[in-house]
Amino acid sequence: MSADPPKARRPTIYDVAKEAGVSHQTVAMVLRGQGKFRPETLKRVSAAIETLRYRPNNAARALATSSANRIGALVFELTEVGPSKTVQGASLRAAEAGYLLEIVSLPLDEHLREQMGDSGAIGRALGLLDRADVAGILAFAPVDPLLATRAATPDAAFGPVSVPLVMELEPDPAHGRTLSDRGMSLVADHLVGLGHTRIAYLGGSVTWVAARRRSEAVRGALARHGLEVTTELTGDWSAASGAQAVRDLGRPALEEVTAIICGNDQMALGALLALDEHGIDVPGQMSVTGFDGIPESGFLRPPLTTVKVDYASHGRRLVETLLNRLGQPAELTTADDTEFLARASTAPPGRLRS
Incomplete structure (x- = not known):
């Protein structure tokens, strides 16, 4: 008995943009009825949509009616210093952009680690966030099953979710390094x-x-x-x-x-x-x-x-990165978010304390 053929991937606005020879921001704005574009641009986008048989997902439809007013946040170990402060900064920046940051937190206890062997717990958590009122998702300090799923999918379509997703460990667009x-x-x-x-x-x-x-x-x-x-x-x-x-x-x-x-x-x-x-x-x-x-x-x-x-500045920049992917241009926070503090716990090797 032959195996079922793999399910075809649903086309995304990134595919439409490539087919039409425009940016994904342009496609998003056209879908939402925003901005003024030349007739030939609108024609190319429309033709690409028909050729690819692209149909907006729930989140895209919600964006078109201005009802997607939330950003999902998948967080592991929210009690740790870095994740908690990063989420605080992200929450404030989301609010400035008119979004509510909705958090789903997964503690990395032994029980969850066992569940994550098949990404089940993460899939269920993402399912909670993949709703019509959620425009995009941020993943803070992601774990292996999440990375493995992301690596196997295109940038705009993330496995079980249909909205753009930004992961904290991606290269920092403002500074080029993590x-x-x-x-x-x-x-x-x-x-x-x-x-x-x-x-x-x-x-x-x-x-x-x-x-x-x-x-x-x-x-x-x-x-x-x-x-x-x-x-x-x-x-x-x-x-x-x-x-x-x-x-x-x-x-x-x-x-x-x-x-x-x-x-x-x-x-x-x-x-x-x-x-x-x-x-x-x-x-x-x-x-x-x-x-x-x-x-x-x-x-x-x-x-x-x-x-x-x-970390708060880092969290703000993650939201700004997601906003740009959503076709809502946001200037990236560029302040240096690392500062070296030289104190008394370091000295040249072999130096005796006086």
Whole structure:
């Protein structure tokens, strides 16, 4: 018995735009009856629609009647610093554009991880957001099943959903690199500038695509200086996991490195405690850096060298990227959202505290 032929992909406004030789923004405006276009442009768009048998989906029809007043937000681990502040910034920018940000949050507990093996939980979450009143969807800190589905589908049509989707880990159109790339480059430049060549990395759980991307950013930043990560440790973003990872490594292995780059400030806090338990002086025998720039980072002992990230600005830019895909031109926020804060937890290797 032969298998059923694969279902043909439904044409999108991107396909119509290519067929008509115009931008997708033009097609979107024509569908909504907005703007003034030359008769020949309208004729080409109409002909492309007929040739491709394009039919607007529910969200497109809602846009045409101005009833799509929501932006969907798929969020994992909303309690973490980065995702929560990014969503706050996105919510404010969406409101400025006349949209309500509707959030569906999925905690990455063990039960959900098992469900996500076939993308079932994510598919159901996306289904909640794929409605006529939702113009587009943002995915914050996405996980593997979401990326795998996106990679297999065209830019405008995302598997089970029929509206444009922007994922946080896509290249930043305003700066050309991700937050991790920019931030970890600042960290690597600082440590190498101090003279460190044997550097460990303490990263988050591999369940997070963001954790793997941050690890890749560290390796890439060190590679530009001709260095490699000497030792790589894994936590789960929490202070407790950072402390445990450093404890498990043990003093002999720690003596092989002179600096530890931590994937976030919480794990750095735990690492500082574990190093103190091992009798290793910071920064005299070991330099430690964080990432995020939480307010408490400047009040640790010693105050933590870190990268302060303006996640709110990052969230605003994600909404602006989606608005542009929806054919609603929005100027991208271009302020630098990473700031390196050099503090007392880093020093040249071997320097003793006075």
